[in-house]
Amino acid sequence: MTxxxxxxxxxxxxxxxxxxxxxxxxxxxxxxVIQEKFPEISNYIEExxxxxxxxxxxxxxxxxxxxxxxxxxxxYIKERETILLNRTKYxxxxxx
Numbered sequence: 001m002t003x004x005x006x007x008x009x010x011x012x013x014x015x016x017x018x019x020x021x022x023x024x025x026x027x028x029x030x031x032x033v034i035q036e037k038f039p040e041i042s043n044y045i046e047e048x049x050x051x052x053x054x055x056x057x058x059x060x061x062x063x064x065x066x067x068x069x070x071x072x073x074x075x076y077i078k079e080r081e082t083i084l085l086n087r088t089k090y091x092x093x094x095x096x
Contacts, residue, residue, distance in 0.1 A: 020055075023062050030069050041076050045069055 027048070034042055046068060049061040 020059060020062065023059070023066055027066050027069060030073055034073055038073070038076060041072060044072055
């Protein structure tokens with residue numbers, strides 16, 4: 001059985017911190033797109049999870065938060081494209 005040393009624990013925490021930073025960067029990127037291009041859906045963004053003592057649990061909630069914000073944006077863009085396409089079909093009579 002292998003025992004983890006304090007150095008191993010430090011490395012694991014560092015890897016988790018990098019992962020947390022990456023997730024936060026993705027969240028920031030998606031929320032910036034929403035604020036700049038689609039501010040009408042910003043009211044539907046849930047509050048970002050609060051930091052907790054249980055780091056792995058926090059990372060899971062942070063990942064879930066990113067997925068929900070990204071999904072909101074993706075679905076909105078798809079619905080918007082469908083609406084615009086249907087308007088074009090109606091106005092022109094052409095089916096693209």
